[in-house]
Amino acid sequence: MKNNFKYLTTGPEDTDWGIYLNVAGSSSVKPNENYPSLNHPSGYYFQWDEGRILNEYQINYITHGEGTVENKYGRFQLKPGSLFVIFPNEWHRYKPSSKTGWVENYIGFEGKVAEKFMMHPLFSVAQPVIHTGIKEEIIDTYLKIFDLAEKEQPGFQHIASGMIVKLLGYIISFEKQKGFSGKRIAKVIEEVRFLMRQNISREFDLEELAGKHNVSYSYFRKMFKKFTGVSPGQYHLQLKLMRAKELLISSDKTIKEISNELGFQSIYYFSNLFSKKEGINPSQYRKKNILPQEKI
Numbered sequence: 001m002k003n004n005f006k007y008l009t010t011g012p013e014d015t016d017w018g019i020y021l022n023v024a025g026s027s028s029v030k031p032n033e034n035y036p037s038l039n040h041p042s043g044y045y046f047q048w049d050e051g052r053i054l055n056e057y058q059i060n061y062i063t064h065g066e067g068t069v070e071n072k073y074g075r076f077q078l079k080p081g082s083l084f085v086i087f088p089n090e091w092h093r094y095k096p097s098s099k100t101g102w103v104e105n106y107i108g109f110e111g112k113v114a115e116k117f118m119m120h121p122l123f124s125v126a127q128p129v130i131h132t133g134i135k136e137e138i139i140d141t142y143l144k145i146f147d148l149a150e151k152e153q154p155g156f157q158h159i160a161s162g163m164i165v166k167l168l169g170y171i172i173s174f175e176k177q178k179g180f181s182g183k184r185i186a187k188v189i190e191e192v193r194f195l196m197r198q199n200i201s202r203e204f205d206l207e208e209l210a211g212k213h214n215v216s217y218s219y220f221r222k223m224f225k226k227f228t229g230v231s232p233g234q235y236h237l238q239l240k241l242m243r244a245k246e247l248l249i250s251s252d253k254t255i256k257e258i259s260n261e262l263g264f265q266s267i268y269y270f271s272n273l274f275s276k277k278e279g280i281n282p283s284q285y286r287k288k289n290i291l292p293q294e295k296i
Helices: 012-017 112-117 136-151 156-177 184-198 206-212 217-228 232-250 255-261 267-278 282-289
Strands: 004-007 020-029 057-065 067-071 074-078 082-086 092-096 102-110 129-131
Touching (some): 004 136, 012 020, 012 156, 020 057, 020 156, 057 136, 102 112, 102 136, 102 156, 112 156, 184 217, 184 232, 206 232, 217 232, 255 282, 267 282
Antiparallel strands (some): 004 020, 020 102, 057 082, 067 074, 067 092
16 A cells, blocks of 8 residues: 555635644555654654644554553544544644554644534544544545545645545444444334324324334333434424425415424414424425525
């Protein structure tokens, strides 16, 4: 594997965007080889005894070999498929095992929008290592970022920022999937979601529904929320509101007719709930989103 890395400059337009790339690279370190390379600029190079503090986030993906990463919270083992996250202004150090060496892929980035994404609970300075395993989607995203950095064409930072967000999304998604791989509950949740989508206006007894699938309601609700991010009841409600917005724009049905069709208790309950979720009532939403020619 060819070692390559690139440190990038940014302008006001890049920094104002909210996420921008500072560095992207990959390297193959052989067993017993000196690490890190002396070719890195002084702001990135470090000696093991001293460690390092950066002003940016870094995400390093190990695809071969083993090693360790350390910060003030402890020492963490790395193996193929391990990702580790470096946080700004946090002391750290890392290195491959002298027995195995390693192959690493890394990006460094920062920005106000990046800070918001990195507040996700999965990304923790106290637990910096995430083991996703070897994932083609993650490797491909790194390679695309490397290509953008290498060519450095006009506007590449804007595209690279999207790839960084995509990478973060993959990491979170793969971590969420760990609790469902090979488990029957994943199929149960998919069946229930399909049933809700096919019967949006229907009222469901969720405890009874869980019982029909031979799972306790507490376990079903817990796993459903972990799978989708919301409880079963909220998921069904969101489907109703999505359908309500479609009907408000695409049909001439009255608010009352839409409320009845979707099985809401009353038009008042529907309007209050809609206003709470959308910030405007159904009539205002319809008026705001119907195109001028449609009004005519």
